[in-house]
Amino acid sequence: MTIVLTPTAEHDVATRDGLWMSAADAEKITGWTLKPEGMCRAEACVPMPASAVKGTEIDVEAFWKKLGGPAIAGEARDVWALGAPAQERNAALEGLLAPDFTLPDVDGVPRSLSQLRGKKIFLATWASW
Amino acid sequence: MWQQLYAELKDKGFMVVAVAEETRGADHARPWIEQAKSDYWQLIDTEHRLSDLYNLVNVPQAVWIDEQGRIVRPPETAGSTDHFRRMDLNTRTMTPEDQAERLAARVAYLDAVRAWVTTGKHALPAAAARAGLPMVTPEIAEAHARFRLGVWLRTNGRATEGDRQLAAASRLHPDSWSMWRQAADLDEVGKASGPEFWQRVQALGERPYYPPPKL
Secondary structure, three states, rough: OOEEEEOOEEEOOOEEEOOEEEHHHHHHOOEEEOOOOOEEEOOOOEEOOOOEEOOOEEHHHHHHHHHHHEEEEOOOOOOOHHHHOOHHHHHHHOOOOOOOOOOOOOOOOEEHHHHHHEEEEEEEEEEEO | OHHHHHHHHHHHHHEEEEEOOOOOOHHOOOOHHHHOOOOOOEEEEOOHHHHHHOOOOOEEEEEEEEEOOOEEEEEEOOOHHHHHHEEEEEOOOOOOHHHHHHHHHHHHHHHHHHHHHHHOOOOOOOOHHHOOOOOOOOOHHHHOOOHHHHHHHHHHHOHHHHHHHHHHHHHHHOOOOHHHHHHHHHHHHHHHHOHHHHHHHHHHHHHOOOOOOOO
C-alpha cells in the first residue's frame, strides 16, 4: 500500500511501479474520472498519453504532472505528495472567491470558513515561532 | 491579539478567524490562545494549509473577506512593521521612537479594519484586489507539496528525511518565512528567531520583511 497526500487529505491505496493505480482510486484521490477522452472533471477533460493508461489502471504521477501539479515521492516511494497545480491556485485566487477550508479549533472542533458567509471576515495568521 | 477589535465590532456582522501556522499542534499553541482570552475562532493549521491555499509567506498576514465570501484585500502584513530589524540584539529592545512608530502603524491598521467594517472603506475593487495577489509559481506549488510531505514524514517517525523535504521546500520558496521558520522551530524551539534567522533578515538588504499594507 502507498500513502498519497493531497493538500487536504491522506489516502492509503494499492499501487505498483510508482503511482499506477485503479481508475477508481485515482478518482478518489484526485477527483478526476477516467473516460474515453481522458481524465475528466466537470466539463474539463485532459487527454492521457497511451503510455499512462492500461485498461482501467492509470499512472497518476504522469497524469498529475500533465496537469502541471507537483508529484513528490518520499525516498522509499511509499509516500507521495500531490500538490495543487500553480495555475489552479492562481485561477481560484484571481476569481476572488475566498477559498474555503476546514481546520480544527484548539479543542479539535472542525470549523469551515463557509460557515461564516454573511459576515465580514478578518482572516489572519499567527504562530508561536 | 485581535480580541479588542473583535469585541468592538462583533455586533456589526464581523468575525475574526485566527489561524495558527503551527506544525507542533494545538497543545503547543494553547498557552498563547488562552492568554489571548479570545472568543473569535482560533484554528490550528499543522500543515500550513492556509498558506498553500492563499499563497501566504509570513505571519501575521491577513486577508479581508466580505459578506459574499469575496476577497476584498489580498494577503498583506497585519499590523506588524520592520522596526524590529533595528532593535538592539543584546537587550532585544527598540528605541522609543521605533516603538512609537511601530505602535502607530498597528493602530492605523486596526483603524482601517474598523473603517471597513463600519463604512466599507478600504475594500478594494475587484481589479485592484486581483492586482495585489502574489502569483503562485510552479516552484511555490512544489514547495507546498514538499512541505506537506516533510511534515508527514516528521510526524511519522522519519524526521531526518522530513527535514530534507522541508529544506527543499524553503529552497524552492525562499520568500516564505513561514516555511523556513517552521522548519527551524521543528529542529529546535527558539531557532526560528536565532542567529540564522537574523542572518536571513540581514540578507534582505533593502527588501522588507513585513511589506507595509497599501492602505
